[in-house]
Amino acid sequence: MSEILRTTYAAEIADAETGSEVVLGGWVSRSRDMGGVIFFDLRDPSGLVQVVLDPAELPVGAELKMEYCVKVTGRVQARPEGTQNKDLATGLVEVNASDVEVLSASDVLPFMVDDRLNVDELIRLRYRYLDFRRPTMAANLKARAKATAAMRRSLDDMSFMEVETPTLIASTPEGARDMLVPSRLQQGSFYALPQSPQIFKQLLMVGGIDRYFQFARCYRDEDFRSDRQLEFTQLDIEGSFWDEEAVMQTIETAVSAGVAAVRGEAPSLPIPRMTWTEAMHRFGSDKPDLRFGMEINDLSGVFSETEFKGFSGAIADGGSVRGINVGPRDFSRSALDKLIDQAKSLGAKGLVWAFCEEGTWRSPVAKFLSDGEKEAVIAQLEAVEGDLMLIVAGPTRNALEVLGQLRVDLGQPTGHEELRFVWITQFPVFDVHEDGGLSPAHHPFTQPESIDQMINDPENAFARAYDLVLNGSELGSGSVRIHDPVVQTQVFDTLGISPEERESRFGWFLEALRYGTPPHAGFAVGVDRLLAILVGASSIRDVIAFPKTQRGIDPLSGSPSLVDNDQMIELGLDLRPEVKAALAEKEDSND
């Protein structure tokens, strides 16, 4: 038996010299036994190649069934005239086998390894290792590796240093729910898994590690979405003596290298910018999808004198009337009713729809409006015959958000081939809650544009924060950080954090800021989201090797799992009675 398990990959056979001997290793994709001759497609990580075999060459008892792992020794030959397969990259050649060795048999498969067939995702995850043999998944993981390698190279070229920060850290009850790990040595205490390396990277700046980056695994114990998992990867970056320009240029360079590695073509730089205020007014969203128009218009001027109570009331209350032109759409009455219901569920009092017909409106509210008003709306929305117009009146912020959501739902993006990046800048410092409470719109280490404004008029204060948006998806965010402990203290105060709480939770960090902290700024790019968009996946699960289901379960390994009582004792833990009872009940129903 030869020591050589493989000399050549399948894809290389296309260019291999006719007559040369090769040794291939891979899996039987499909076999076609013609009686006097056997063909099979051998798949390895590079692709497929056809192997021709005289049945006499097959060892007695050996079989070539799907997904058997085989070693093939043979000679490269051109396919006979008329038998070439133009659908196959290696379709002009084949390997005439002198020996086929079954290295490893396969049980009957739970699903066929074939990209053309749909397979339930739960089964794919249960047998993820077979899923990897499907060319699409293999290509996704490869794209991810290529992109991260390119970004790492790019950052290295720019003299950034990769530093690993701890994943067992102290819990900070701000923001998302922490994933917790019980401590054995300090019973009763818990580590938190980091939601981001935020504080640690700022400490690196204090320490003079000028240019830092890290592909950081981050954890947030919140509910799942197609673009959210408990654990995810961020390309985390921070630099000292930086302002937002330096950050954005660096991110553009690194991300663009990642895009080029996958797409073969870098996006055109610089990435356009838009303030948060502009994004909200034009698109009703802080992550606008720029692959299509359908922008929001302010129609308040048109209706300043209107008799229609639905509009005049909103304007009188300090709100406004906003509208979008959905374009030529043929909506049934029930479909329009659904849109109205949706608008209401988003907080709108109502939704006015109108079709542009013969220069005027076909709409339930047409009779309440003057001809001049209807024509002016048509003009402002640039509507033409057959276009559907949607109008929302109310508090401006709400009207914008409702239309922004409808815009995304009704818009028809051009597909994932087109990449529309945009920077969103100048975010508000705080989100204002209905009860008047404030929470940081970004995180509490973000530098306000003006301290005075933040203290005296926090609701209208803007921050030196910016998001990177791609095709309507938030790819990441960053900010210029606070490097002055006095300012940082003021922000905590404005958030209503008491001095005692501030000292106990952030005292060590505030102390660090007192030792000559350089101005610094940074960013974090969501690697999973970036890759999902680049490969055209509808979920980040398709670019994560071993993702979890919506309920946080790994169908393959069975995590999370109960642990032995001994382990619990070592940790000084016990389950709450109601949890024990629920587990016992579940146990019973399983029996």
Next chain:
RNA sequence: GGGGGCGUGGUGAAGUUGGUUAUCACGCCGGCCUGUCAAGCCGGAGCCCGCGGGUUCGAGUCCCGUCGUCCCCGCCA
């Protein structure tokens, strides 16, 4: 926590207003075939319809509950 979709042999699907042995394709098993390539041909096995309860003479089909999965809202500083 809430709203919605889905759950039929190993896989993907069909199943008409509830009505006799639940359909198809791929896969699987056996056989034939020297140029196939999502091979073809012949034969065969395999599902009582996620689970529980109910309505009915009768349920995959209707109702309730439950579990799983996916999408969305909340949540994600």
